[in-house]
Amino acid sequence: MDISRSSGRWAVVVASGGLDSCVAATLAAREYRLAMLHARYGQRTSERELRAFHDISSDLKADRRLVIHLDYFSSIGGSSLTDDRMTIPVDGVKENIIPLTYVPFRNANLFAAATAWAEVIGAEKIYVGINQIDSSGYPDCTQEFLDAFNRLVRCGTRPDTQVQIVAPLISLSKQGIVRLGLDIGAPMDKSWSCYQRSDRACGICDSCRLRLDGFRANNAIDPIPYA
Amino acid sequence: MDISRSSGRWAVVVASGGLDSCVAATLAAREYRLAMLHARYGQRTSERELRAFHDISSDLKADRRLVIHLDYFSSIGGSSLTDDRMTIPVDGVKENIIPLTYVPFRNANLFAAATAWAEVIGAEKIYVGINQIDSSGYPDCTQEFLDAFNRLVRCGTRPDTQVQIVAPLISLSKQGIVRLGLDIGAPMDKSWSCYQRSDRACGICDSCRLRLDGFRANNAIDPIPYA
Numbered sequence: 195m196d197i198s199r200s201s202g203r204w205a206v207v208v209a210s211g212g213l214d215s216c217v218a219a220t221l222a223a224r225e226y227r228l229a230m231l232h233a234r235y236g237q238r239t240s241e242r243e244l245r246a247f248h249d250i251s252s253d254l255k256a257d258r259r260l261v262i263h264l265d266y267f268s269s270i271g272g273s274s275l276t277d278d279r280m281t282i283p284v285d286g287v288k289e290n291i292i293p294l295t296y297v298p299f300r301n302a303n304l305f306a307a308a309t310a311w312a313e314v315i316g317a318e319k320i321y322v323g324i325n326q327i328d329s330s331g332y333p334d335c336t337q338e339f340l341d342a343f344n345r346l347v348r349c350g351t352r353p354d355t356q357v358q359i360v361a362p363l364i365s366l367s368k369q370g371i372v373r374l375g376l377d378i379g380a381p382m383d384k385s386w387s388c389y390q391r392s393d394r395a396c397g398i399c400d401s402c403r404l405r406l407d408g409f410r411a412n413n414a415i416d417p418i419p420y421a
Numbered sequence: 422m423d424i425s426r427s428s429g430r431w432a433v434v435v436a437s438g439g440l441d442s443c444v445a446a447t448l449a450a451r452e453y454r455l456a457m458l459h460a461r462y463g464q465r466t467s468e469r470e471l472r473a474f475h476d477i478s479s480d481l482k483a484d485r486r487l488v489i490h491l492d493y494f495s496s497i498g499g500s501s502l503t504d505d506r507m508t509i510p511v512d513g514v515k516e517n518i519i520p521l522t523y524v525p526f527r528n529a530n531l532f533a534a535a536t537a538w539a540e541v542i543g544a545e546k547i548y549v550g551i552n553q554i555d556s557s558g559y560p561d562c563t564q565e566f567l568d569a570f571n572r573l574v575r576c577g578t579r580p581d582t583q584v585q586i587v588a589p590l591i592s593l594s595k596q597g598i599v600r601l602g603l604d605i606g607a608p609m610d611k612s613w614s615c616y617q618r619s620d621r622a623c624g625i626c627d628s629c630r631l632r633l634d635g636f637r638a639n640n641a642i643d644p645i646p647y648a
Contacts, residue, residue: 260496266534272541292579298540302533302577306526307493313525314499334577342573349569350529350561376516 202227204317206308207256211246212364213263213385213405214323216369219254220380221362222321228256229315231308234266235297249384258315262307273297292331293400295389301334302343305359309347312357320359328369337364368408376414383417394421429454431544433535434483438473439614440632441550441590447607448589450549455483456542458535462490462524463495463584469619476611485542489534500524520558520627522616528561529570532586536574539584554594556609564591595635603641610644621648 195230205226209215210233222228232247234240244261266274273296301324308320324335333339340361347357363371375382387405388395395402397420411418432453436442437460449455459474461467471488478486494500500523528551535547551562560566567588574584590598602609614632615622622629624647636643 228505260493262493262496263490264534266487267537269487269489270538270541273576296579298537299533299574299578301535302573303530303537305527306533308490310494310525310527310530314497333579336576339577340574342569342576346529346566346569347526349563350566351526352523352560 202257204312204315205319206231206309206312206315206317207321208233208304208323209250210248211243211250211385211386212322212323212401213368213375213379213382213408214251214325214371216246216323216382216385217322217375217378217380217416218341218363219250219256219306220375220378222319223254223256224378226317226319227258228254229258229260229311229317230256231304231311232259232261233264233304233307234261235264235300235303237297238390239386239388239392241415242386242388246384246386250381253381253384258321260311263279264303264307267297267300267303271296293335295400296332299334301332301339305343306365309351309357309359313351313355317357320357322359322361323363324361325363325366325371327365337361340364372405372408372412372414376412386418391421394419396421429484431456431539431542432546432548433458433539433542433544435531435535435550436477436546437550438470438476438477438612438627439550440595440602440612440635441552441598441608443473443477443550443609443612444602444605444607445548445550445588445590446477446483447602447605449546450481450483451605453544453546454485455481456485456487456538456544457481457483458531458538459486459488460491460531460534461488462527462530464490464524465617466613466615466619469613469615473611473613476579477608480608480611487538491530491534494524494527494530497525522550522627523559526561528559528566532570536578536584536586540578540582544584547578547584549586549588550590551588551591552590552595552598554592564588569593586610599632599635599639599641603639613645618648621646 206229207219207222230251290404387401389399389401390396432449433456434446457478614628616626616628617623
């Protein structure tokens, strides 16, 4: 009854359109047919991120794309990414403090949707771009979280479902991610990371800072436009 | 910054509008202010379930309601509940076979949304109506799944978030659930369980059968209309 199943080995890629998921998707594309998943959840730069998602998917010749709407994050609030009454922090990532940009339990929601899709199409892997080191301190970007999610997948899906979530960038720094992206020819020029702007990246939000530092540390130029 | 937080002890209740979540919500209402969560995911009887959700919420004087749309389950397919090309089984629940009505990883998606809401409003508990015994054999209705999800919540939310998912019906039979519902005055007349029809319950789908058997075993009359 798996009406959507088809030939080939598949990986679902959870792709925001940002730098990390761009590199993760490029890794996945070396082994699997790609089923690219993007979630809109009321984030401020959602149109720009969606464009980046499609540009990256086209560049990597993805066979399938699914854009889902998690509108309830706007209703729920609690994050400066989805709530216009809150400001985007620009004062750098601090140790042991969870930033205002944290969207409550977001990755669990994304990964759960990805697992549902993976189960139906019979995907072997779900690639995600999370990384623990330069991840702004989000609790749902850790190895512990990933392990807990994989346990949940094993016991909460059909017995014959064999899908695993993999996070190949989990222990890389932003410098290491950019290095890897350069090495494997990831279409980083198509990616978008800025939390604030959609025309040119602001260059000052935490996400821009981490990205710019990653390119600088590789003596490379970030190919996207900055204000 | 928890802009939605307010006084009182809160529980989020994941409520389909069915019998089990009706009883679970009634239990929650004895201790907590209620934040009722309902998900629409393209199921055939979604309008009727939504009405049941609102009727139950009104009866229990819930302070908050949130209806979310998980439209992607229709796109993903793979279940007879969300795919009109598949038929609803009426031949009884079988041992060790996962029925066609299984919606892939649905409860993980629901519980993840509930956890996000709970984290923002500062709820102590998330009540869910899952039960392992008469649950049609769904893998995401087990104690093991629940334990795995609670581990995920502990490591994937803010350190100061203390929310726990509780499933007070997990080890009850349908007979036991109806007994409990009668004892605590759960508004079971407002609930809806049928997978197929919205005017009168069909009485023959697996969900109707389990429910009818539960009332019969208590020598009680199911108060909803049957065809």
